[in-house]
Amino acid sequence: MSSGFDARRFKAQERAGFNRIATRYAEGARLRTELADAVLNAAALAPGLRVLDLASGPGLLAGAAARQVAPDGWVMASDIAESMLAEGARAHGDAASLLFAAADAERLCLPPASVDRVLAGLALFMFPHPARALAEIHRVLAPGGLVVLSVWGERAAVPLIHCAQNAIAQVLPPPRVARPSVFRYGEPGVLQAELAAAGFAPQCTLPCRFACRFADADSYWQAFLDLAGGVAEALARLPSSSLDALRTAVTEELQAYRAADDEDGYLLPATALVAVARKPD
DSSP: OOTTOOHHHHHHHHHHHHHHTHHHHHHGGGGGHHHHHHHHHHHTOOTTOEEEEETOTTTHHHHHHHHHHTTTOEEEEEESOHHHHHHHHHHHTTOTTEEEEEOBTTBOOSOTTOEEEEEEETOGGGSSSHHHHHHHHHHHEEEEEEEEEEEEOOGGGOHHHHHHHHHHHHHSOOOSSOOOOTTTTOSHHHHHHHHHHTTOEEEEEEEEEEEEEESSHHHHHHHHHTTOTHHHHHHTTSOHHHHHHHHHHHHHHHGGGBOTTOTTOEEEEEEEEEEEEEOOO
16 A cells, blocks of 8 residues: 555545445345355354454355354354444344454454454455454464455456446546555465465465346446445545446446346456465464
């Protein structure tokens, strides 16, 4: 990040943005089912394990994980946005093994060696200081414990995101609040090096490829906003003329992804990376 990056302001915008979109974010979970399944499968959960789900949002991973570690284990869903956790509590409130805690991933509220697994779905690239978050993960993991996380792949492999980004860049000036790139861990070697530098033993990093279908450009744009957190917060303040220009630009960007079997729809591919690393004994 540049020397002018304001981490506190960035976090405040992210918190406000994810609080704003909490309900719709939960409703859009179906678009990422394959990725969530890949993270959970890589975590090798079992009854009795203690799990921390970082940047849990409305508990998409945490709810499923809680069922896998029950009856004697537990899952703590943590997030910086309280409305996200409230959505999770509404959706999974009957799970006795699921806890919720508003917390900053760079300053966790757990004692050392207190969990067996840490999950972080599409989260690491959003942290202003990912090395601090990884240090905290290392601290709270028990020896031999696993961190399992997903990140977006290289930009060219994620039209699901970069089509909207291209449209925004065409219409709007650069944001006043600098943002880390969501693709900064798109190369497996970069992610593995970051994990190793934090004291983990990387086990594997595998691609997860999926595609999302949208009936029209408006559906795609809304789905992007429902995922975008701080970006959605900034865009919500734009005048209607700018929003109209964005929709036009998005429609143009999507033309290359018109579904072959449906001339009125679009099929947007995406590649994510799922990484597993172990804290040495």
